Amino acid sequence: MTNEGSELCVAVPWGEIRGKVWGPNDGRPVLCLHGWADNCGSFNTLIPLLPEGCRYVAMDLAGHGLSSHRPPGASYTIPAYVTDVCRVVDGLHWKKFSIIGHSMGGHIAAMFTALYPEMVDALVLLDVHGFVPTDPKKMSKLMRQGIDELLQFEKKTEEKTRVYTYEKAVQRLLAANPTLSEQAVHILLERGLTPVEGGFVFSRDLRVNSKNIMRTSLEQCLALQSGIQAPVLVILADKGYSSTLPESSQKKLTSAVLQGYLDRNHTVVSVPGDHHVHLNNPEVISPLISDFLQCSRSSCQPHHLTHKL
Numbered sequence: 001m002t003n004e005g006s007e008l009c010v011a012v013p014w015g016e017i018r019g020k021v022w023g024p025n026d027g028r029p030v031l032c033l034h035g036w037a038d039n040c041g042s043f044n045t046l047i048p049l050l051p052e053g054c055r056y057v058a059m060d061l062a063g064h065g066l067s068s069h070r071p072p073g074a075s076y077t078i079p080a081y082v083t084d085v086c087r088v089v090d091g092l093h094w095k096k097f098s099i100i101g102h103s104m105g106g107h108i109a110a111m112f113t114a115l116y117p118e119m120v121d122a123l124v125l126l127d128v129h130g131f132v133p134t135d136p137k138k139m140s141k142l143m144r145q146g147i148d149e150l151l152q153f154e155k156k157t158e159e160k161t162r163v164y165t166y167e168k169a170v171q172r173l174l175a176a177n178p179t180l181s182e183q184a185v186h187i188l189l190e191r192g193l194t195p196v197e198g199g200f201v202f203s204r205d206l207r208v209n210s211k212n213i214m215r216t217s218l219e220q221c222l223a224l225q226s227g228i229q230a231p232v233l234v235i236l237a238d239k240g241y242s243s244t245l246p247e248s249s250q251k252k253l254t255s256a257v258l259q260g261y262l263d264r265n266h267t268v269v270s271v272p273g274d275h276h277v278h279l280n281n282p283e284v285i286s287p288l289i290s291d292f293l294q295c296s297r298s299s300c301q302p303h304h305l306t307h308k309l
Contacts, residue, residue, distance in 0.1 A: 005047070008057060010091040015068025017088055018191075019059040022047050027055035029094045030293070031085070034058070035103025035128075037176075037204055039065030039191040042102060045184075046278045049286035051293055054098075059088060061105070063205035065191040075150050076207060077214040081108040082115065095119065098230075098293060102126040102278055103241070114227040122296035123232045124289055126278050127240040130232075131221035133253040139215045146213035153207055161206075163199045172202075179239075179274035187279070218253050225260045232266035233292045234258070235285050237273040244275075267292070 005020035019040045030050075034042040040058035047056045060067040062084055063076055070076065085108065089097065096119055101109030103126070110130030113120040123130075134142060164172060166189075173185050173192070180188070193200040216224070236242055245251045261268055271277060271284050278285055 005044075005056070005058070008059075010088050012062075012068070012084065012087050014071045014074075017059060017062065017068070017084060018066035019057060019088075020044075021058075022056040023052065023054050025055065027053050028293075029092070029097035030054045030056045031089065031094075031097055031099045031109075032056055032058035033081075033085070033099065033101040033105030033108050034061065034064070035105050037064070037208060038102075038188055039204075041065070041187045041191050042276075042279050043100075044187050044279075046282040046286060046289075049282050049290070051290050054293065057088070057092065059085075060191060061108075063208050065203060069205040070207070073154070074207075075146075075210065075213060076205070077212065078104075078107050078111055079214060082112045085112050086116075089119070096121055098122040098124070098296065100124040100126065100289065101128065101130075103128050103275065106130050107132065110228070111224060113230055114224040117227055117229040120228075120230045122293060123228065123230050124292060125232065125234045126285070127235065127237045127275050129234070129241075129254050129257045131216065131225055131257050133218035133221045133257065134215040135249060135253070136217055139217070142211055143213050143215055146211035149210040150207060150213075153210065161201045163196060163201055164193075165199050166193070169193055169200055169202070177276070179276050179280070181276075181280045184276060184279045218256055221257055222260050225257065226264075228264075231292075231296050232261055232264075233288065234261055234266065234268040235288060236268065236270050237275060237277045238270055239273065240275040240277065 005022040008019035008021050010017045032043045034040055040060045043058045061081055063069050098121055099109040099113065106125040106128030107130060109123060113123050169189060170185055174180060192203055194203045258268055269288060273281055273284055
């Protein structure tokens with residue numbers, strides 16, 4: 001499969017959702033959802049290693065990459081992104097498809113699969129648990145922080161957006177995402193920068209930096225998880241998201257979500273790598289995903305996936 005995908009553009013009420021497409025028009029549809037502050041270039045190195053008979057569509061999520069920012073006054077939440085997925089797949093005329101989601105894209109993918117189980121035939125979560133339980137004691141504080149951050153941002157809209165040279169933009173992205181390889185940074189900046197007079201500005205909507213105001217308890221996460229009907233493959237990097245969890249209480253909550261997958265005979269595997277292993281070292285996980293996609297529509301047992309955590 002060629003490394004260069006073609007451009008995607010789907011109209012939405014406030015503008016357009018952009019992205020990239022690989023594979024034959026009549027191929028098995030697979031939707032790819034990137035993580036927070038990334039863009040669809042996150043899948044540039046992985047998709048060429050996956051089965052050639054699939055039609056891969058990687059979205060630039062709203063406010064990221066080349067996609068339009070949400071209207072003034074709007075906020076970025078997982079349910080809003082799920083609604084965007086509905087808009088895109090409707091524009092593509094997809095009735096049933098697989099989803100690969102990394103980080104925040106995995107949260108979106110898991111919630112979509114829970115709410116629209118009849119539309120998803122396989123779900124792959126890359127270094128993410130799909131649902132993030134919040135300690136009920138901290139829920140109101142975190143929600144209020146997210147609202148306050150959004151309101152403060154709206155008061156600063158007259159401030160100039162910072163302009164970078166390309167080299168400074170590379171340094172800025174590397175500093176913010178130390179797990180990215182330099183090659184990965186250049187890939188993400190292809191859609192992550194907008195040229196302006198004097199240099200470049202980051203294309204993403206700065207409102208995505210606000211704390212998430214949509215919070216769910218462990219009980220709500222497990223209830224949503226129980227609605228997933230498709231087979232699930234969870235790939236966790238040994239130096240990825242889980243290794244950065246600061247509190248034992250949060251680790252306990254996420255462990256309960258992982259156990260929920262295992263209790264339902266889904267697959268959870270650990271691989272060597274960091275949070276962006278799919279972009280930095282896609283060859284580590286491409287056999288796992290390829291095997292899973294090829295077997296998810298049949299009764300075969302993927303031979304790469306016999307080891308569960």
